[in-house]
Structure formats: C-alpha cells, structure tokens
Amino acid sequence: MLPKYSVVLEVLEDVVLDDTLIAACRRLKSAGYLLALDDFRDAPQWRPLVALADFIKVDLLATAEEEQVRLGKEFSRTEIRLVAEKVESYQEFERTRDWGYSYFQGYFFSEPQMLTHHDVPAYKLSYLRILQAANSPSVNMNDIAEQIKGEHR
DSSP, X not given: OOOTTSOXXXXXXXXXXXXXXXXXXXXXXXXXXXXXXXXXXXXXXXXXXXXXXXXXXXXXXXXXXXXXXXXXXXXXXXXXXXXXXXXXXXXXXHHHHHTTXXXXXXXXXXXXXXXXXXXXXXHHHHHHHHHHHHTSSSOOHHHHHHHHHHHTO
C-alpha cells in the first residue's frame, strides 16, 4: 500500500532476526522497496539483511569512533549508503563524510535559531486589506476605493 518510490522501510535494531523477517525483507526488496538497517551493529546474524540493505544507519552516540571508521571503509565501497545519525556538530558531519557516509541526520541540521521579532506597521495591514478586496472573486471597486481612502486618512 505504501508507494515504493517515496518510502524507505527501516528494520529496527531490536527486532528478532529470524527466517520470517528475512523472507519478508526479501519480498519487500523484490517488490522494489528500499530497506534501511537502523542503529546498525555489525554482527554475523545481520549479514543476510546487510545483503538486502540500501541504507545502513549508524548512531554516532552509541557507536565507537573506530567502528564508525571501519563501517565507513567497508560500506563506502559498496552500493549500500551509510547514514550518520545523531550528528551534533559540523566536525562530526565533516568527519563522517570523509569516512564515506552519504547521508546525515541530527541536531546539527535542525538546531533552533533565535528570530528577532519586528512589529508589523499598521499601514501594512491596510495593504493586505486592499489586496484582499482586489483579489476577491466578486471584485467590488467601491470596496477597494474605501480601503484606499482609509489608508490616506
């Protein structure tokens, strides 16, 4: 039911790896879906899913730097795209990119920025009312004229 051209299905790190799951992933892959392995930990039991994966997601906070480097070297030479998760600084972004990671998620990319507040001058509201009257489905020139007159009082 999900559109395969805009969905990536994630296999979470805490699922039970059994023949049923692997068979289901094979069927989804055959149907054209992309698969991602979330919070990846390299272990022999994951190899059948690694063979099917399009993305491997590595949690930078939960994975040792040496392992991050090793995974980058191993998978950057394959068709599997590495995703660095929980990137919290420009240095982490740069470092993982240099190690072969292709995609990035984390606070660094969505860090809130303070916006300054400016009051909107009253005359701008009048402009909006004039535009609203001019764009009305039943344009009434008298209404527009009244809005303009009101602006110059």
